[in-house]
Amino acid sequence: MPETTTGAGAVHARIADSVLHIELDRPGRRNALDHPMMMALAERVAEGCEDPDVRAILISGRGGDFCGGDTPGEMGDWPDRFRHRRSGGPHGLAPVVEQHMLRTVRAANRPVVAVLDGETLGLGLDLAAVCDFRIAADDARLGDPRILQARHAATGLTYVLPRLIGQSRATWMLLTGEAMSAAEALRIGLVHRLHPAAALAEEARAFAVTLARLPTRSLAVKKEMTLAQLDMAFETAMSHCLAVRQTNVIEDKDEGIRAWNERRPPRFTGR
Amino acid sequence: MDRPSPLVERDGPVLHLILNNPERLNSLGFEQHEGLYDALRAGEDDDEVRVIVLSGAGRAFCAGDDIKPHGADGWPDRLKHRRVPLDVGVGPILLNDVTSAFRNCLKPTVALMHGYAVGAGYDYASSCDFRLSTRGCRIGDPRIKLGLWGCEGWSYKLPRLVGQTWVAPLTFTGDLITGEQAEEIGFVHRLFDDDAAPREAAAAFLHALARLDAGAYRAKKADLLLGLDQAYDHVVRSLA
Structure with a gap:
């Protein structure tokens, strides 16, 4: 996978x-x-999800910060892929590119560690919140200050954050715009672990390596079930749990495929 | 089966269902799961029973599923129409059904955990209203370490019990957490010391639950379960 440099910033990728x-x-x-960085990040994640040599994904920032947000007015070129969806409104351009990046990361069939x-602020918090694991330096700061800039970010944090930390705490965070310390983020369950800043990179890497040794496809099914069932009623979810385990073992489907290939009517056994 | 499981004991209005296969740390086969179902139903039907408590005899609450006896024997007749082979056999269908019966029971349900609450034990605990644990009890779902996962509804319940943040470490890594850690993340409500006898240590709490108005509890729990699943306007209108 090549290291990719784009626009005003770069997104680097390597596999080890x-x-x-x-x-x-x-x-x-x-x-x-900016837009090119978001597109590059989404592309690297999507490639990783198809790569048998990739079994966990780690996202970090160079230079002492994870991600301070976005740069309104300096977002770089609008990606050609979404040219038909470029639309403006009272809050600026619709967050099509932001959502593309966030949805790609959230749906990754690999465990993703932020x-x-x-600083992890605004769009940076959006990105961290859709990862499966958040590991932070003990002097990190997290928040969503966009309300203080009278900006409404339609990036789905209003969905994700209450489910991560509960509605009461999410309301405070989203509507006051206050940033919180790493210790507070750990206490309320926004991040999973803290490490001294000097040790963070190595600790995170070691953790990602342990994730990469887990049964990747089993983990992917668990992740997909959990995310889908956040939106389901209990009885629906219980049926979903069982349904996802059945298709592999239905013998008639093999006969169906054979019959189709041999251009004959299938002889189903009911098994 | 060598001996009855669960043991059913009454302490006034408190019904104790005690898993009773201590040599195997109360790992459960078909008959034990179905025994729990029958005992739960009997407790629900008995107006004198005000609280239903699940605990384990011996060194553990429940160490999971006993995979060995999962042959043809012991499958309950009431589920014969649902005996559909899955990728790991039919066991998950029974576990899915019986844990759902606990989750939907409208009397107070309490899990008293000690030793191990793992796999199926963790499933039953997460299906109760209240979880009390010894500080050092080992809790979690290690099935992922075998490339397996449960399908009794942890994926629905856990994010609603503790917040989605803790779903990834508990379910993806398969690492067990202690009772104390489970209390920190809100999975466990109360702790007792490791050398305490869980049923004795919890007695005051259980009898306080038993003094609650049964009708109000029933209505409130039904509303809560509804509220987890329905849009706000639907819930509010249906309560009016």
Whole structure:
């Protein structure tokens, strides 16, 4: 996988020990994301999800911050892929590219770890929140200050955050715009672990390597079930649990495929 | 089966269902799962029973499923129409059904955990209203370490019990957590010391539950379960 440089910032990617390590790199801007960086990040994640040599994904920032947000007015070129969906409104361009990146990361069929040092703000918090694991430096700061800039970010944090930390805490965070310390983020369950800043990169890497040794496809099914069932009623979810385990063992489907290939009517046994 | 499981004991209005296969750390076969179902139903039908408590005899609450006896024997007749082979056999269908019976029971349900609450034990615990644990009890779902996963509804229940943040470490890594850690993340409500006898240590709590108004509890729990699944406007209108 090539290291990719795009626009005002860069997104670096490399694979080692079955871990795809993606690094955000926009010096002087605390790795704030623009459109080309978001597209590159989504592309690297999507490639990793198809790569048998990738069994866990690590996302971090270079230069002492994870991601300080975005850079309104300096978002770089609108990606050609979404040219038919470019639309403006009272809050600026519709967040089509932001949503594309966030949905790609959230749906990844690999475990995804966010490594949070320095600032994780706004769009950076959006990105961290859709990862499966959040590991932070003990001096990191997390928050969504966009309300203080009278910006409404339609990035889905209003869905994700209450489910991560409960509605009461999410309301405070989203509507006051206050950033919180790493210790507070650990206490309320927004991040899973803290490490001294100097040890963070190595600890996160070691953790990702342990994730990469787990049964990747089993884990992917568990992840997909959990995310889908956040939106289901109990009885529906219980049926879903059983239904996803049945298709592999239905013998008639093999006969169906054979019959189709041999251009004859299938002889089903009911098994 | 060598001996009855669960043991059914009454302490006034408190019904104790005690898993009773201590040599195997109360790992459960078909007959034990179905025994739990029958005992739960009997407790629901008995107006004198105000609280239903699940615990384990010996060194553990429940160490999971006993895979050995999962042959043809012991499959309950009431589920014969649902005996459909899955990728890991038919066991998950029974576990899915019996844990759902606990989850949907409208009397107070309490899991008293000690030793191990793992796999099926963790499934039953997460289907109760209240979880009390010894500090050092080992809790979790290690099935992923075998490339397996449960399908009794942890994927629905856990994110609603503890917040989605803790779903990934508990379910993806398969690492067990202690009772104390489970209390920190909100999975366990109360702790007792490791050398305490769980049923004695919990007695005051259980009898306080038993003094609650049964009708109000029933209505409130039904509303809560409804509220987890329905849109706000639907819930509010249906309560009016």
